[in-house]
Amino acid sequence: MRFLIVTFGLCVLAVPASAQPKAETVESKGGVVVCVSPLAADVGVDILKRGGNAVDAAVAVAFAQAVTWPAAGNIGGGGFMMIAAPGKEVRCIEYRETAPASAKVDLFADGTVGVLDHKAAGVPGTVRGLALAHGKYGKLPWGDVVMPAVKLAEDGFVMNAALAGDLNGVLASSKTTNAEFKRVYGKPGGKEWAEGDKLVLKDLGKTLRVIAEKGADAFYTGEPAELLAKEMKANGGLITKDDLAAYKANDRTPIRTTYRGFDVYGPPPPSSGGLCISQMLNVLENYDLKKLGRWSPETTHLMIETMRRTYADRARSLGDPGFTTIPTTFQDREYAKKLSQSIDPKKATPSAQIATDIVLNKESDSTTHFSIIDKDGMAVSNTYTLENSYGNRVVVPGAGYILNNEMTDFNPKPGITNTKGQIGTKPNQIQPGKRMLSSQTPVIVMKDGKPVLITGSPGGRTIINTVLCVVVNVIDFEMPVAEAVSAPRTHHQWFPDVARFEGASQHPKLVAELKKMGHTVVEQFQGDAHTIGINPKTGVRVGVADKRIDGKAAKE
Ligand code: DON
DSSP states (O other), rough: OOOEEEEEEEEEEESSSSSSSSEEEESSSSSSSSSSSSSHHHHHHHHTTTOOOOHHHHHHHHHHHHOOOTTTTOSSSSEEEEOOOOOOOEEEEEEEEEEOTTTTTTTTTOSSOOTTTTTGGGGGHHHHHHHHHHEEEEEEHHHHHHHHHHHHHHOOOOOHHHHHHHHHHHHHOTOOOOOHHHHHHSSSTOOOTTTTTOOHHHHHHHHHHHHHHOOTHHHHHHOOOOHHHHHHHHOOOOOOOOHHHOOEEEEOOOEEEETTTTEEEEOOOBBBHHHHHHHHHHTTTTTTTHHTTSSSHHHHHHHHHHHHHHHHHHHHHOOOOTOOOSSSSGHHHHHHHHHHOOTTTTSSGGGGGHHHHHHHOOOOOOEEEEEEEEEOOOOOEEEEEOSSTTSOBBBTTTOOOOOOOOOGGSSSSSSEEEETSOOGGGSSSTTTBBOOOBOOEEEEEEEEEEEEEEOOOOGGGGGHHHHHHHHHHTTTTTTOOHHHHHHOEEOOOOSSEEEETTTTTTTTHHHHHHHHHTTEEEOOOOOOOOOOETTTTTOOOEEEEEETTTEEEEEE
16 A cells, blocks of 8 residues: 655654545454554454453553554553443543643743753653553553563564654654654664564663563653653753652543433543533534434534534633633533524634634644453543654653653643634643643443443544544444444634535535535545444444554454
């Protein structure tokens, strides 16, 4: 397959050259693992075959992807893991990065600190998050689930076309300047990587071995922590040994909403994902979308208007719940009804007319998701990230892992909200020890207490809408899950006041109608939703690798 290197901001992605998104599926009544890295999918299935449950497999996949999908798989970043264990309440293991103690509200305000700066890194959460999930749910010993990643890093692994293309893209960028990143990820001799080349990551293997043998705490208090603190000090970074030692992952109650008889569970703040999905579904439940038709201008218009209003509310009020009061409106059906009544069925509402309480100033994305179910029906929906592809493109010397640039998910300029999409409202301004607001939306949809859909996606602020599209395709339009994943997606985020639609070439009439209603429409690739659908009647699980980037659906 031919790959195009696509850059979204600093997200460098190798996407298939064909415009039509593809999906690869597997069917099974046993365990299924779907993720972006085929090697990591195999690791997950192997863990299931060895008697591990979905959480064991998830922890192993997450560590393996830190080796085999370095754009977003990580130990230097953070994320959210939704877990539905049979007979237990659904939980969210939240391992979002945190602002270091010395972080100031105006870190990015004068533009001197860039997104690839050492200062852009938040305190990494992944290792303690995976350990928390494993400690509460895992069956296999910790060392057994970390060791496959150690082996992949130490012995090396064979690259596929997607990874070779992706790495070549980031290495060729003039913005990639970190010498250690180039040394570790550059092809010896300076040539371009090709499919079939082997990548060995010795230092990363050493760090993973420390984690496997000494436990997660060693990453936060042992030699890897020393190495990170040293790298920070030498380069003006903010993270100290104290910040690392103080980092805590949280076991949180997820956001639950019901939608047309299904229970939809998403991550709570500091992700905006669960609340925004809840509000959008609550608004859309006021319409008979099925009757309107999936590709009618009315349905897409209603979805765009719902997104626009919800993202305005997101901008106004969401942030780390430890620092800001989260309003109840996102789950309030009366409020959702009022929002639906504010939508003109025939006309776009200009974003500037919404949330007029937020003063607009005149001045002027990588992540990865995987879904797992085991033979007993335990479901895991995990999204984790370094923020941009390859984070801040800094490799910690001696420790071999890439650092996130998640601090850029805080509102960069206090008080400055503009029509380009920059947000400056208070709830998500930088404060020491605060989690930056996320859009990661790993979701589990349940029917009668059993999972029927496990989904999520990368894509920055588009994530929530990618998940909304998949959920609506499955629930309202009863699409087979592969079709629901492949179908063109829509995005609107309040500002910029532009609707993105993946399927403009497939649906020219729909786009023409949207334009007549007053929407500005652009065609843009959106997300990579590795999904599992479970037929509640037959118990058959269909794993769908969303081949918009790469991926594999594998079964036990
Ligand atoms: O947590 C968030 O919302 C972002 N840091 C996610 C970034 C992302 O998805 C970039 N990639 N495509």
